[in-house]
Amino acid sequence: MELYIHIPFCVSKCAYCDFLSGPSDAGTIRRYVEALTAEVRACGEMYHDRIITTVFFGGGTPSILTEEQIVVIFRAMRESFRLARDAEITIEMNPGTVTEGKLRTYREAGINRLSIGLQSVNDRELKMLGRIHTFADFETTYALARKVGFQNINMDLISAIPGQTVESWRGTLEKAVSMNPEHISAYSLIVEEGTPFYARYGEGGEGLPSEDEEREIYDLTRRFLEKSGYERYEISNYAKPGFECRHNKGYWERTDYLGIGVGAASLVNNQRFSHIRDVAEYIRLLAQENCSGRKGAESAPIKSVSGQTAAIKSVSEQNASERIEKIVTERETLDVQAQMEETMFLGLREMRGVSIPEFEAQFGKTVQDVYGRVLSTMEKEGLLRVKDERICLTERGVDISNYVMSQFLL
Ligand code: SF4
Known part of the structure; x- marks a missing residue:
């Protein structure tokens, strides 16, 4: 992450x-x-x-x-x-x-x-x-x-x-x-x-x-x-x-990322969520004590998962998650369709493009199954090309990348 x-x-x-x-x-x-x-x-x-x-x-x-x-x-x-x-x-x-x-x-x-x-x-x-x-x-x-x-x-x-x-x-x-x-x-x-x-x-x-x-x-x-x-x-x-x-x-590439701080956005386990954008409110909800309910200096991470320590951990994890939830404003769980869309329109930003085998391994469907028509139209128009089992933008495609990416919304 x-x-x-x-x-x-x-x-x-x-x-x-x-x-x-x-x-x-x-x-x-x-x-x-x-x-x-x-x-x-x-x-x-x-x-x-x-x-x-x-x-x-x-x-x-x-x-x-x-x-x-x-x-x-x-x-x-x-x-x-x-x-x-x-x-x-x-x-x-x-x-x-x-x-x-x-x-x-x-x-x-x-x-x-x-x-x-x-x-x-x-x-x-x-x-x-x-x-x-x-x-x-x-x-x-x-x-x-x-x-x-x-x-x-x-x-x-x-x-x-x-x-x-x-x-x-x-x-x-x-x-x-x-x-x-x-x-x-x-x-x-x-x-x-x-x-x-x-x-x-x-x-x-x-x-x-x-x-x-x-x-x-x-x-x-x-x-x-x-x-x-x-x-x-x-x-x-x-x-x-x-x-x-x-x-x-x-x-x-849609690696999980955790945003910390006011207004920060995250993608974790296919959930996108973001924090409140008001600095004063953010401080009010978090500043007085740390989120496990203990003072900061006592809050060393709990690494062991055995016995009593594990029990303490689950309580403190729960407290932490409750406190964090207060600063989350939006939360969206991405279904498979949304994940495929993101894979395409984010992945195409990179010049090396989207890996065809990785798409299939992740979703159990080929890119062709899902986007066959879009791909063949875009290739004919000279906006996309397939190279080394990757789909990527051509120079022309980069010029109008917003248009190309919008075609991948299902
Ligand atoms: S105000 Fe200027 S320096 Fe600050 S984030 Fe915006 S662009 Fe960057």
Whole structure:
């Protein structure tokens, strides 16, 4: 199973962002960390039999937490869960929010992958996006991360932003590649309702690159990054060989994942569920004591399953699950049809596509049985192809991937 831990705080809110994130005061952050730690311990009791293969600290800006707060969360996580020895552990961070000391603490805690929000190398574009940093801030943060010894770094870039030209985007790609990160995520801006950007630009409004420019930017990204040694392994993600993000691959391959923190979503045993999105309410429901009803320091995980210990465990597991249930807002059990749909439309996001034998082994039916008509139409239209017993998008299919994926809804 994978773990996702949500830290919903940022220095300030970017103009295009609709994530569950925003500025907050030190007291709220402190209480949130207490509540989060309580949830970590409770979940550890519920899922003590699962091996954790990846952990992703996302947000928000997790690097806004102090070194002590990171240590407290990690201590709870390591005491509560069984982490695989080679677990990929990522933290998202923004330039200007880390010091060398903080980066060293990350390394000591076991974090082995950084994901840094750069977005653009152009300070005018960064300002327009409402980012808190300049490109020089990014360079400083990146150099510190290398100095401290991080060897697996992702840069987040964002294209198709207002006023951006193909040339300014080329400049961002060139600078990004010259810094030699192991991984680059390059997403196009989506103007989301409710953001300042939506009020300013609407959907596809004036000031945004035209459809032709967007296509050119998109083609340039693929050509440039592939030529520079980055393989596109997902629609918007590029990596040097061996540096694909294992955590995100898990999402597209429907590996079980447990979301911890306000607003976090999970997929466990074919149930999808998510948490309440109100930080104050989340803190109220979790912060006072840990979820087994004992104070945090006494809540070491119960590993033995024999005799009296097992009896204690079942009570504490039950208490933990009752407390966690209070912060769950939506829960959906996926039937076989929904599982097949997800397998297709998530799996097709990866360039290597969906394995035909694995589909059959999982569902006892061939892809042909379930999707024969869709597959032959899409193949004829040049949107899908079958290669090495896998179904994957063609270049044209990637261009209109939303349409292709929607065809797999039964
Ligand atoms: S730093 Fe990231 S999460 Fe925070 S407001 Fe900006 S885009 Fe949103």
